[in-house]
Amino acid sequence: MSAVKELWTVYTFQRALRALLQLPVRTLEALEAESDLHEPLAHDSSRPTGEDWDAATAALRTLYRFARTDGVSEVVADVREVIARDLRLEDYEIGLEHLPRLLSEREAYDLQQHYRQLRAQAFPQIVDSQVALHFQAVDVAGKGPSPAELVPLILLRMTFDEPVLGSDSLTISIPIEELLSLSKEIRQLQVKYDFISRTLGSTLLPPEAELQWPEGEQGA
Structure with a gap:
């Protein structure tokens, strides 16, 4: 038995799983071919949006993780069992037919997950950053009619995947x-990274996404 039955008692998971199984057939077929489950169909303008889509993709990632440890057939069987027990099975039959293919192994996604785990083992990771230009007023005594001058500063806000100095x-x-x-x-870091990546080749664990340096700043 997989963890599906235990998690089914949580309402948010039930809602997410129902949203996944009731996606349009076209979307289910596109998800079957998608290599990235972190942000699936990110470049497909016709994909669903909103809370139901976010819940559905979260359910897919959860079931995919269960399938890697418990097996695809075990997870699919448990999902079918809880749906048949508590809901109308016929309302979810199309999604259930697609589920084995949705949970099939995705090598690129597994590599991304492995990459994230390796990074997280070392130091806290920045998951979001924001940069702003700020002007600080500084008092200037006895300098003309204006009592203050503005000093420009760059403010960098970093959000981490774990608390740093007691804050996220x-x-x-x-x-x-x-x-x-x-x-x-x-x-300089760009130049060094490009040199190292060319030197080490396939022995270097690749980043999650292809690096696109700004124009005129590619490593030489």
């Missing part, structure tokens, strides 16, 4: 004078 996010200020130096260091 951290905001730092960067003097505007350091922007050029920081830009040069980033370009």
